[in-house]
Amino acid sequence: MSHFTHNDLIILLTAIGVILILSRIIAELGRQFKFPIVMGEILVGILLGPTLIGTIDPTLFEKVFPKDGFVSAAFDGLVNLSVVLLLFVAGLEVQLQLVLKQGRTAISTSFFSMIIPFATGFAAAWYFPQWFGNDLTGDIFFSMFIGTALAISALPVIARILMDMNLFKTNIGMLIIASAMFNDLIGWLIFSFILSIKSGNESLGAGYTIFYILGFGIFMLTIGKKIIDRSLPWIQTKLSWPGGVLSISIGICLLCAAFTEKINIHAILGAFIAGIAFGDSVHLHEKAREIIHQFIMNFFAPLFFVSIGLRVNFIENFDWKIVLIVLALAYFGKVFGAALGAYLGGIKNKKVFAVGFGMSVGGAMAIILGTLALNAGLISPKLFVALVIMALVTSMTSAPMIRKFL
Numbered sequence: 001m002s003h004f005t006h007n008d009l010i011i012l013l014t015a016i017g018v019i020l021i022l023s024r025i026i027a028e029l030g031r032q033f034k035f036p037i038v039m040g041e042i043l044v045g046i047l048l049g050p051t052l053i054g055t056i057d058p059t060l061f062e063k064v065f066p067k068d069g070f071v072s073a074a075f076d077g078l079v080n081l082s083v084v085l086l087l088f089v090a091g092l093e094v095q096l097q098l099v100l101k102q103g104r105t106a107i108s109t110s111f112f113s114m115i116i117p118f119a120t121g122f123a124a125a126w127y128f129p130q131w132f133g134n135d136l137t138g139d140i141f142f143s144m145f146i147g148t149a150l151a152i153s154a155l156p157v158i159a160r161i162l163m164d165m166n167l168f169k170t171n172i173g174m175l176i177i178a179s180a181m182f183n184d185l186i187g188w189l190i191f192s193f194i195l196s197i198k199s200g201n202e203s204l205g206a207g208y209t210i211f212y213i214l215g216f217g218i219f220m221l222t223i224g225k226k227i228i229d230r231s232l233p234w235i236q237t238k239l240s241w242p243g244g245v246l247s248i249s250i251g252i253c254l255l256c257a258a259f260t261e262k263i264n265i266h267a268i269l270g271a272f273i274a275g276i277a278f279g280d281s282v283h284l285h286e287k288a289r290e291i292i293h294q295f296i297m298n299f300f301a302p303l304f305f306v307s308i309g310l311r312v313n314f315i316e317n318f319d320w321k322i323v324l325i326v327l328a329l330a331y332f333g334k335v336f337g338a339a340l341g342a343y344l345g346g347i348k349n350k351k352v353f354a355v356g357f358g359m360s361v362g363g364a365m366a367i368i369l370g371t372l373a374l375n376a377g378l379i380s381p382k383l384f385v386a387l388v389i390m391a392l393v394t395s396m397t398s399a400p401m402i403r404k405f406l
Helices: 006-031 037-048 058-064 070-092 096-101 103-127 140-151 155-164 171-198 206-238 243-262 267-279 286-311 320-344 351-359 363-375 381-405
Strands: none
Touching (some): 006 058, 037 381, 070 286, 103 320, 103 351, 140 171, 286 363
16 A cells, blocks of 8 residues: 655655745845745745756756655645635635725725726637637636636735735725725635636536535525624633634634535635635634734745746746736736726725725735636646736735825
């Protein structure tokens, strides 16, 4: 019977140790230049991956990060667990009441910041797929993916940028956050639907898929949320602190993820909705939320973002035409859409462009989306590289552009 060997364990532990230490060092160096932490983590992956180490010493790269075997399977498992937990953290930051409190302006901004980039991306991919390195005209899944990738916002990155600029609790900050929450919610619903259909489980039709998505979401955000809300005080006072709330919340996240994966909807959606159900509870202490956030963002997040650089050769797959097209569409659709929505919602001065650039951040969400699409065979490595660059560029330019228009 095959089993995980002594050497396999040494290789896996060495790989994880190197990833965590290097990503922390590079991320801390990047902070001095106000670069996003995620950028440092992806850079470590590029250094350790086929782009650099794999080119200089392919034998060493293959030994530490083998493509096949138990070590590869174990590392893939950790990366999948990481992305599930990242979506749980993203869900924790969604507060549905906040969206409603921002009223007409937030609804208008959310709607136009979704519909315009989605329509722009969908139309470009539908009629000109060669722009993205795809020869198949009229590919519905591919077109929906491009539209979603350009429409989704990176809520965690946006929140971090606004906090760094002391804008988080201002009217403009709240408007951007509320709109981004709605973007995330709708964007992940659409993408999970695309993946579930694309995966080709013939035992479930589109109708059943929609039924399960809606049924699960309604249950978790009504009955499930009430159960969590009533259980949290007991968990936080009767069980060991902070282990009790950490174990129960992540356990429920994984059960929800397993359920949605089982019914052929991607595991990330279950984790995301579980995060909303927990995060929306008034009984979840800020300290507990912070502990969950720190645990996941400092251990699992580096594993996922470094793995991005390990997947493809960024030099071989860099196509400047695809990069420029993706960047142009991302800025046009998101900035114009959000600015138009804010204007129609009642903001009548140049601040509409501050809202537009605040919403333009692709960040970690676009990268996660691209990784899942690459794994599912929906996009090429060249488009994946372009999406990663787009996410990094929009994250880096957002803060100075917001400052310019305030």
